[in-house]
Amino acid sequence: MAGEKSITFRVRRYQPQGTKGPYYQDYNVPYRDDEVVLDGLNYIKDQLDPTLTFRWSCRMGICGSCGMDVNGSPKLTCGTFIRDAGRGGVVQVDPLTSFNSIKDLVTDFDPFMDHFAHVKPWLIREKEKPVAQGEYLQYPEDLTAYRQQSLCINCTLCYAACPVFQGDDRFVGPASLAMALRYIRDTRDQGAEQRFERISTEHGIWECTFVGECSVVCPKEVDPAGAIQTLKLMATTRRMRKLLMPKSAPR
Ligand code: SF4
Numbered sequence: 001m002a003g004e005k006s007i008t009f010r011v012r013r014y015q016p017q018g019t020k021g022p023y024y025q026d027y028n029v030p031y032r033d034d035e036v037v038l039d040g041l042n043y044i045k046d047q048l049d050p051t052l053t054f055r056w057s058c059r060m061g062i063c064g065s066c067g068m069d070v071n072g073s074p075k076l077t078c079g080t081f082i083r084d085a086g087r088g089g090v091v092q093v094d095p096l097t098s099f100n101s102i103k104d105l106v107t108d109f110d111p112f113m114d115h116f117a118h119v120k121p122w123l124i125r126e127k128e129k130p131v132a133q134g135e136y137l138q139y140p141e142d143l144t145a146y147r148q149q150s151l152c153i154n155c156t157l158c159y160a161a162c163p164v165f166q167g168d169d170r171f172v173g174p175a176s177l178a179m180a181l182r183y184i185r186d187t188r189d190q191g192a193e194q195r196f197e198r199i200s201t202e203h204g205i206w207e208c209t210f211v212g213e214c215s216v217v218c219p220k221e222v223d224p225a226g227a228i229q230t231l232k233l234m235a236t237t238r239r240m241r242k243l244l245m246p247k248s249a250p251r
């Protein structure tokens, strides 16, 4: 990466086998205006320090693996320009605060995957029809109903931005709850009751205090905060219908 300008990257390092705790290491990184923070990290890895460890894959905001705290804010590093992040003279890069660091900028995704699996993010059918009977058809408006939530790339920036999750990691969390809504709204799915049993709980939708930062940082405009409020409304309506009209209660 050749460029006339350069800037300091202050990167949080952590080696689990090391004798010292987390510490910051500074690197002088040349850059052009069209380069992003991930380019700077790759420059460090390729040219200055091959021991620096971080995740990335697609470089185009699709894989969700390059999320880090850039100057204290959760960002996709492949979508954050150095020219913007470096306005204060330093680009500070930390692992996302959502989950523990395994090494340097790599966080442990396992707790997130546990929360994600908790909402059953797959189509549930009471009875599968034989393949020979064909697909489950949908109309464009059926797709529109859940398309926004389906755009999630599992980057976990929303968990890093969520003060509720920072205080209680039992909270199912923004992206997982948005994914629950995505499947509940899918006309092919019949698993709403199973999901509401799991998410209409103390550590599910009712733990969300609607701070809304999850939606602010989301790079895909999934709006998990809005999804959770929708789920609260749906859960309340279902509960009332069950109480008042038990025979016509939704499944
Ligand atoms: S909801 Fe947005 S911020 Fe959260 S994991 Fe999905 S894409 Fe990332």
Ligand code: FES
Residues within 6 Å of the ligand: 056, 057, 058, 059, 060, 061, 062, 063, 064, 065, 066, 067, 076, 077, 078, 079
């Ligand atoms: S590298 Fe894939 S989203 Fe950034």
